[in-house]
Amino acid sequence: MSEHVSPQELRRKWKLANAEPLEGGHRLEAYRALAQRCPAFVPNLLSLSRTLLAGRHDAADPEAAVSEVEQVLRSASDVSAGAPEPLLALGHFLVSVRQAPDEAERAFSSAASAAMALLEEAWAGWIHALGAQGQLEAALEVEERARSLFPSSKAISQAVAFARAQSGMR
Numbered sequence: 001m002s003e004h005v006s007p008q009e010l011r012r013k014w015k016l017a018n019a020e021p022l023e024g025g026h027r028l029e030a031y032r033a034l035a036q037r038c039p040a041f042v043p044n045l046l047s048l049s050r051t052l053l054a055g056r057h058d059a060a061d062p063e064a065a066v067s068e069v070e071q072v073l074r075s076a077s078d079v080s081a082g083a084p085e086p087l088l089a090l091g092h093f094l095v096s097v098r099q100a101p102d103e104a105e106r107a108f109s110s111a112a113s114a115a116m117a118l119l120e121e122a123w124a125g126w127i128h129a130l131g132a133q134g135q136l137e138a139a140l141e142v143e144e145r146a147r148s149l150f151p152s153s154k155a156i157s158q159a160v161a162f163a164r165a166q167s168g169m170r
Contacts, residue, residue, distance in 0.1 A: 005038055013037075014044050027051055035072070045076035046089055053097070066097060077107070084118070087111035120146075124155035131163025139163035 005013070017030035031048035034041065049072040052065050059065040073093055076086035091107035094100045123146035130139035143160050150156055 010034075010038055010041050010044075014041070014047070017044065018047065022051070022055075025055075028055065039075065040079040042076050042080045042083070042086055045072050045079075046086060049073050049076070049089060049093070053093070069093060070098070082110060082114050084111040084115040087114065116149075120150050120153055120155055123150065124153070124159040127156060127159035128162055131159065131166045134166060136163050136167040 013034050017027060017034055020027040020030045022028075028048070028051050031044055031051055034044045035048055038044070049069045052059075052069045052072065056062050056065040056069070070093065073086065073090040077083075077090050080086045087107045088111045091104045091111060094107060095104035098104075123142065127139045127142050127146065130136075130142060139160065140163070143156060146153070146156050
């Protein structure tokens with residue numbers, strides 16, 4: 001049975017892999033070893049895919065390298081549960097390497113939707129945090145900026161209501 005690696009240890013091992021020289025495939029092998037140890041560590045999967053893609057023309061079998069890149073990017077997209085960054089990387093790969101714009105469009109669309117949902121949540125959280133600190137004026141300034149992107153956001157409205165309530169103002 002394999003033991004689980006702590007998040008701190010994963011990050012340490014990933015930083016060590018990043019520091020390996022590109023020459024001789026040392027960095028690539030370090031990324032592969034870490035991916036084998038923890039196949040759900042998305043930052044490493046993205047680094048592995050970029051390194052594979054950059055060296056594909058020098059690989060013994062360039063098409064096998066491209067196939068590995070695709071498999072790694074699909075894994076990263078899958079284990080990240082639809083997070084934007086792996087979907088963006090997959091979209092770029094599909095449109096530029098695989099010349100599959102229809103499939104790339106789906107990846108980019110999913111990435112954009114996920115990014116917008118995160119962004120809306122971030123704006124609402126920022127407003128809420130300012131309200132919790134009693135900084136109503138700052139919260140209202142952030143709301144103004146947030147409304148340019150999300151004019152009818154319920155989450156932003158709720159955060160503003162909270163900020164107003166915290167200041168005793170309605």
